[in-house]
Structure formats: structure tokens, C-alpha cells
Amino acid sequence: MPTETILAGQVLSFTRSPWDGGAPEDAAALHEAALLRDGLIAAVGPLATLRREAPQARLVRYGDGALITAGFIDAHVHYPQTAIIASWGKRLIDWLNTYTFPEEMRLQDPAYAARIAARYFDLALAHGTTSMCSYCTVHPASVDAYFTEARRRGLRALGGKTCMDRNAPEGLTDTPQSAHDDSLALLRRWHGEGRLGYVVTPRFAPTSTPEQLESLGALWAAHPDCLMQTHLSEQPDEIAWVRSLYPQARDYLDVYETHGLLGERALYGHAIHLEPRERDRLRETGAALVHCPTSNTFIGSGLFDMAARMTEGQRVGLATDTGGGSSFSMLRTMAAAYEIGQLTGNALHPAQLIWQATAGSAATLHLGDRIGNAAPGMEADLVVLDLASTPAIAQRHAQAGDIWEALFPTIMMGDDRAVRDVWVGGERYAGAA
Known part of the structure; x- marks a missing residue:
């Protein structure tokens, strides 16, 4: 029986490089959930769709205040x-x-x-x-x-x-x-x-x-x-x-x-x-x-x-x-x-x-086909960021108009308190908060 886990939250997947000449903000897509199976990301998409695909999967809910991205x-x-x-x-x-x-x-x-x-x-x-x-x-x-x-x-x-x-x-x-x-x-x-x-x-x-x-x-x-x-x-x-x-x-x-x-x-x-x-x-x-x-x-x-x-x-x-x-x-x-x-x-x-x-x-590192993106087929190494991890970050996050405005305060002021969870090879890292 395959080991399956569904992570529910905002999943950030890059569809192209944000340096390729298009608008950087259009380089990624947000999904409701990610399905992990046997150490890989099997699928990303609507939560309801992934639950139908893997009804026996363990469900871990992070909510809208979290961002799930590649480790x-x-x-x-x-x-x-x-x-x-x-x-x-x-x-x-x-x-x-x-x-x-x-x-x-x-x-x-x-x-x-x-x-x-x-x-x-x-x-x-x-x-x-x-x-x-x-x-x-x-x-x-x-x-x-x-x-x-x-x-x-x-x-x-x-x-x-x-x-x-x-x-x-x-x-x-x-x-x-x-x-x-x-x-x-x-x-x-x-x-x-x-x-x-x-x-x-x-x-x-x-x-x-x-x-x-x-x-x-x-x-x-x-x-x-x-x-x-x-x-x-x-x-x-x-x-x-x-x-x-x-x-x-x-x-x-x-x-x-x-x-x-x-x-x-x-x-x-x-x-x-x-x-x-x-x-x-x-x-x-x-x-x-x-x-x-x-x-x-x-x-x-x-x-x-x-x-x-x-x-x-x-x-x-x-x-x-x-x-x-x-x-x-x-x-x-x-x-x-x-x-x-x-x-x-x-x-x-x-x-x-x-x-x-x-x-x-x-x-x-010539590993772009294995790690670095929360996308189907990639190894399931993921970090879950709390986008409101401190009062200073939370008050700025509350005013955000899109995911990039929501993420930027964490980039600029975040530390290990912003790391809500870590997944390595499809398994939750035991030392994660």
C-alpha cells in the first residue's frame, strides 16, 4: 500500500523562471493542496480533487495563513x-x-x-x-x-x-x-x-x-x-x-x-x-x-x-x-x-x-528535475512557512493584496519562527516545530 499524505494550504508551484522576461509575479501558481506519495509529489490542485484521488491519504491542514513551498x-x-x-x-x-x-x-x-x-x-x-x-x-x-x-x-x-x-x-x-x-x-x-x-x-x-x-x-x-x-x-x-x-x-x-x-x-x-x-x-x-x-x-x-x-x-x-x-x-x-x-x-x-x-x-546543482519546486514528479522536500509568525510580520501580512505581498514580509523579517513544518522525502521532519 503506498504511503500517501495530503498537505492542505497554499502550495506555491513555479511554472517558469521569474527571470525569463515575463512579469515575475506570473511565474508561479497557487494550489489548495499537494498529494505526497512514496517520497514524491504526486499531484497538486484542488483539495477536493486530491481527496477523491487518494481517499485513504492522511490529511494535514495548514490553512490560508501558511505557504507550502519547495524546501x-x-x-x-x-x-x-x-x-x-x-x-x-x-x-x-x-x-x-x-x-x-x-x-x-x-x-x-x-x-x-x-x-x-x-x-x-x-x-x-x-x-x-x-x-x-x-x-x-x-x-x-x-x-x-x-x-x-x-x-x-x-x-x-x-x-x-x-x-x-x-x-x-x-x-x-x-x-x-x-x-x-x-x-x-x-x-x-x-x-x-x-x-x-x-x-x-x-x-x-x-x-x-x-x-x-x-x-x-x-x-x-x-x-x-x-x-x-x-x-x-x-x-x-x-x-x-x-x-x-x-x-x-x-x-x-x-x-x-x-x-x-x-x-x-x-x-x-x-x-x-x-x-x-x-x-x-x-x-x-x-x-x-x-x-x-x-x-x-x-x-x-x-x-x-x-x-x-x-x-x-x-x-x-x-x-x-x-x-x-x-x-x-x-x-x-x-x-x-x-x-x-x-x-x-x-x-x-x-x-x-x-x-x-x-x-x-x-x-x-543539476538537480532541477528532482528538487526545488512543489510540482508533480518532484521529490517531496517541502517547507511550510507561517506568513504571520511574529506580530510585526502579521500586521504587514494582514494588508497584503496578493501572495507576493503576503510573502515579502516573511522574506525580509522572518527567521526560524516562520518555519512551521519541514517535510523531507515525503515524511515530516521530526525536529520541526
């Missing part, structure tokens, strides 16, 4: 930095040396890595994030801890061992050969295991020698169904550092391309300060950029122009960048993206913001 997808995370989120006062390179590297050293202990992984997933799910793509540390135990915990919770999660063989402390470095061999062993252990996927992960050009980048490029070429993630053009002083380390490269992106680390399944975090040639190559290859707005403001990196990148045809995801980012919440991340949009001269529509946090991020 949030965080496309760029450093789960090992969970414990140091919101550490004061440093820019990127100093921040890495002062906070990040000492904390990442601790994850060589499998027990500590397991505790941090459990804590990270607790926090992410409490904020409605049901899928994520994470950097682990150089230690294979940190990758095992991450995937073990994700598998236990039934999550669709991606990640990989971070590789560094220079400009990092002893104890956080590997070699070109060990980076390749450890990554390959982890890939064979975890890639395709349940809902998990392995990601080839050089941290960024300054912490890898040309030999290591080449070895990871070869690994990716041998396993092209994997994603590859790294960082690109986050801060001007970082770009200058890359130029000094790779003087023969035309630009930062060229370092990766020369070593086989540019392609359609590549993810580049931040990518704020791009040269015209880099933007052209990224668009030509179909690689994806990941916007990390709370991190960019917290560390003082700069303003990513989301509207400009989308208009020129880039593929862009959205992410918290835990723990350089200052929040585990994708709602807060959407709010920061809106604020940065205002500073770059573009007021992003609520439809564009929530699309980036769901379907847009899913597309960058």
Missing part, C-alpha cells in the same frame, strides 16, 4: 564552520587564518566532526533548508561525518573533501596525490549512495599548487557526473594574490580552466569581481555562480549584481556560506540579496528571491 536549497556551505559563525571583525584572508583554519583542524577528530555535522543539520532544517552543498575539511573523517548524518536524515545533500596543499597550516594540508586518492575513495564510498552526491572540492587557487589543481582536474574528468566546487573572485586582495601565484594566467578563472576545472557542472562561490572575459567564459561553458549575500557584506567582499548576471545569461544559485555568512537562514539570505540588489540598482521581486533559494539553486 530551501543552500548551494554553498562550509558545515565545519558552524561553531564559528558570526566571528568578529576580519576580512577574508585574516578571517581564514584567525577563525576558520583553527576550527577546521578540530574536525580531524571523527567524534567532533560528527557532533558538528549533527548540529549543522539541526540548524539548517530548523530554518527550512532541506538540501545543501557543503565543503568539508581536508580530513576524510569530516566527509564521512557529513554524509553519514545526511543519510540518516534522508536528505539530498552534496559535499566533498576540501583540498589544500599550500598556504594553509600543517594539519590542514594534503598533497596532489593524496588529494586525488582521498577524494576518489570518498567519491566511490558516497557518490550516489541514497540521495547523496560527491563534489570535487579544491578550496581555491591560493591554497592549491598547480600540481594539485591538475590532479583534481583529472579526477573530475574521470568522473564527469560529479560537480566541482571552489571559490572565485571574492575580494580584490584575493584576486591580487592569485595573480601573484599564477602570473601566467589571463585572469582568476583562467587558473581553473588551465587545470581542467571549468565546465558545465562547476560551481563558483561568490564571483563578485569578474572580468568581462570571465563572464563570457562562464556563460559559454554553462558553469554556475553562487551568490552568498550575508557573507559578502559580513566579510566586506563587495556587492554581487544578481540582476546583471541573470540578465546576461549566467546560472546563479543562492547560499548562506555558513560560517562566513552570518545566518543559517535562507530567508535572511533572500533578504540580504534584496538589500544588495537595491544597492546595485535592482529591486528583486519576491518571486525572484524565493525562486533563487529553491529552483534556481537546484538548477545550479
